[in-house]
Amino acid sequence: MEVDKDVLQVALARAITDSFTPEIKEKVIRQAIEHHLFEVDRRHNSGGESPISGAFKNALNDATREMARLVVNDPANTEKIKGAIQRALDEALADVSFIEKLKERLVSGMGRGY
Numbered sequence: 001m002e003v004d005k006d007v008l009q010v011a012l013a014r015a016i017t018d019s020f021t022p023e024i025k026e027k028v029i030r031q032a033i034e035h036h037l038f039e040v041d042r043r044h045n046s047g048g049e050s051p052i053s054g055a056f057k058n059a060l061n062d063a064t065r066e067m068a069r070l071v072v073n074d075p076a077n078t079e080k081i082k083g084a085i086q087r088a089l090d091e092a093l094a095d096v097s098f099i100e101k102l103k104e105r106l107v108s109g110m111g112r113g114y
Contacts, residue, residue: 017025037052049057071077092098 020028038050040048040050047054072081
């Protein structure tokens with residue numbers, strides 16, 4: 001009779017955990033959670049941060065994006081942004097060296113099949 005390796009591992013894990021007292025189960029679960037949240041997993045491409053650090057970083061990025069969206073979509077700010085972009089474009093297009101660089105990039109891009 002051959003027993004599947006995965007089935008054997010599950011049965012062994014179940015036998016071990018069933019032998020734990022409730023206090024030991026709680027301690028093991030708490031340690032597993034702490035390890036998962038706060039330890040850097042070097043086997044994966046985590047960027048050298050723990051899951052909890054990554055989660056906070058992602059949440060802060062989300063909040064920052066939302067704040068930026070609110071600022072940009074405010075009608076008063078939208079007009080200021082449009083004015084700043086227009087002034088920057090006017091200055092860039094009035095600069096002969098900018099136009100020459102732009103022309104060179106466009107021509108070289110066309111040569112690469114873009």
